[in-house]
Amino acid sequence: MAYSLFSRAAQPVAAYEQSPQFAGGKFRNVAPRHALGALKTLEVMWRFATGKPDDSVPRQPVPVYAVMRSDLLAAPDLSLWRLGHSTLLFKVNGQFWLTDPVFSERASPFQFLGPKRFHAPPITIDELPPITGVILSHDHYDHLDYAAIQKLAPKVEHFITPLGVGDRLIGWGVPAAKVQQLDWWQGTTIGGLQLVATPAQHFSGRGLSDGNSTLWASWVLIAGQGADQVRVFFSGDTGYFDGFKAIGERFGPFDLTLIETGAYNADWPDIHMHPEESLQAHLDVKGRHLFPIHNGTFDLSLHPWVEPFERITALAAAAQVPLVAPIMGERLDIRAPALSTHWWRKVEPQAEATAVDRSVALAPQPGAW
Numbered sequence: 001m002a003y004s005l006f007s008r009a010a011q012p013v014a015a016y017e018q019s020p021q022f023a024g025g026k027f028r029n030v031a032p033r034h035a036l037g038a039l040k041t042l043e044v045m046w047r048f049a050t051g052k053p054d055d056s057v058p059r060q061p062v063p064v065y066a067v068m069r070s071d072l073l074a075a076p077d078l079s080l081w082r083l084g085h086s087t088l089l090f091k092v093n094g095q096f097w098l099t100d101p102v103f104s105e106r107a108s109p110f111q112f113l114g115p116k117r118f119h120a121p122p123i124t125i126d127e128l129p130p131i132t133g134v135i136l137s138h139d140h141y142d143h144l145d146y147a148a149i150q151k152l153a154p155k156v157e158h159f160i161t162p163l164g165v166g167d168r169l170i171g172w173g174v175p176a177a178k179v180q181q182l183d184w185w186q187g188t189t190i191g192g193l194q195l196v197a198t199p200a201q202h203f204s205g206r207g208l209s210d211g212n213s214t215l216w217a218s219w220v221l222i223a224g225q226g227a228d229q230v231r232v233f234f235s236g237d238t239g240y241f242d243g244f245k246a247i248g249e250r251f252g253p254f255d256l257t258l259i260e261t262g263a264y265n266a267d268w269p270d271i272h273m274h275p276e277e278s279l280q281a282h283l284d285v286k287g288r289h290l291f292p293i294h295n296g297t298f299d300l301s302l303h304p305w306v307e308p309f310e311r312i313t314a315l316a317a318a319a320q321v322p323l324v325a326p327i328m329g330e331r332l333d334i335r336a337p338a339l340s341t342h343w344w345r346k347v348e349p350q351a352e353a354t355a356v357d358r359s360v361a362l363a364p365q366p367g368a369w
Contacts, residue, residue, distance in 0.1 A: 016163055019183045019215070026212040027164070029201050031241065034270045055304040060347045062119040062296065065329030069127050072096065078223070078230060078334040080256075082326055083121050085297035086143055086236070088258065090334075092223045093192045095132035099219075099234055099258075100143040101125075101152060107142035107298050109206070115142070115298040118305065122329030125151045132191050133158040137236025138216035139165050139204050142298055146172060153178070160188065160195055164204075164214030184217060194222040198247045200238035202271050220251045230334055233257045233285050237294065239270035240277035244284035252286030256324070256334055259287075262295030262308040272301075275311035279319060289337050290316055291324040296344070306348045313340065 016022040067081060072091065079091040085107075086100040103121050108114020125148060134156050137143055144165065149172060159169055159179045166181035180188055187196035197217040205211040221232040233247070233254045261278040273281060275292075282290045295308040309325060316323040325340035326332055 015167075016215075019163055021163075021184060021215055027204065027215045028212065029203075029241075029270075030199065030243065031201070031270075033201075033203060034268070052299070052302065053304065055306070055348070056299050056302065058118055058305055058347050062347060063327050063343055064119050064122050065327055067123040067127075067329045069123075069129055071331070072123075072129055075331060076333075080332045080334050080337070081122065081330070082291075082293070082328055082332075083123065084117070084119065084328055085295075086137070086258075086260070086293050087121075088234075088293070089123075089128075090221075090232075095191045095193075096129055097133045097135060097193065097221075098131055098152075098156075099135045100137055100236070101134060101148045102142060102145040103148040103151075104145050107145075107300070109141060115300055118297055118299075119328055125155075128152075128155065131156045133160055133193075133195075135195065135219055135221075135234070136161040136165050137200070137219065137234070138162065138202060139168055139206055139214050140237065141206065142300065143237065144168070144206075149174065158190055160190075162197055162215035162217040168206075168214065182217070183215070187220075192223065194220075196220040196222075196251065198251070199241075199243035200236050201241040201243065202237045202239065218247070220247065220254075222251075230255050232334065233259075233287060235260045235281065235293075237272065238281075240273050240281060241270075244281045248285040254285055254287045256289045256291055256337065257282045257285060257287035258291045258293050260294040261292035261312050263300035264303070264308075265301050275308060275315055278312060279315045279321065282321065283319070287321075289322050289324050291337070296328070304348075306344050309342075309344045313342065 021027050075091055077091055081089045083089055085102055087102050088099045090097040103125055105111055106114045106116050149169060153174050159166060159174060161181050163181050163183050166179040169179055170176050182197040184197055184199045187194060198220055200216050200218045202216040203212055204214045204216050218236045218238060219234040223230045231254045237260055259278045259282050260273055261275055264272040264274045278292060292308060292312045313323060323340045324337040327343045
């Protein structure tokens, strides 16, 4: 079953043995990941079940701009739409690309239980035009949606994934000819868009027995040539690590960075970034405009849902980094994206004062990661 808690990657282990990221039958980070331990894991689960603050979900509906297929077809090249969480739609060379498409009601193996969407997607899969490529960062439920893949597969030409994630897709019935799997620092070019899988610090798994059986990655996207070239960095899910500097040295500067900023907590310091780290990652990869993602759609931590927006807003202003945070479904020009209008403050009128006050207590101390 696609949603089984015991699901495994489809490919035999031997297929990954040439990867420097693979050892002992599992993929791994460059630096060992902080382990919670059994008791701490139970404590965190208990807090999620009984101690969620009221403001972890929005008090009013999250605004969404409805997107029609005609809007997409008429839009100019180098347009970008945020559809939710880490799901983004790009138009490059007249072709459409999706990152981590999640359209289901819940980011969960069960559609009756688990994190529920705060807002509907701005467009349905049926309404989407043909998609040249889907780019996947890893296999967690808030990034890899089985139901979405099943509906997307007939209209998608290419699925570009880290090692092992593509084997999951093939196991789900996606034709193998549509799937291309890459290790860190490997790349491909499709329809004039260059894609490079770059390192991230995270983990993988969709069940009880398949932990780290697939790889996770960030992505570099390069379109055009010479003075017309545009570079975008998509972080996927990651903790802060020195790999960002290596990515910046090899591929920076970037016109736009799509950086994870949400679902952080002091109990998992090296798999998700606090906003201070998100800003530093943006600076490390030599980004210009910062676009915080991985927020605003699902309740995946214990912080107020609006807090990531406010903390990164304050930090970016202090560092004089232009911040891009559009309403879901709003079209952006990748070359010159409109700056944030702080739309979330209309949903949570007290958001600014509350989130900034909390940031003092929540900011990680030096050496916390």
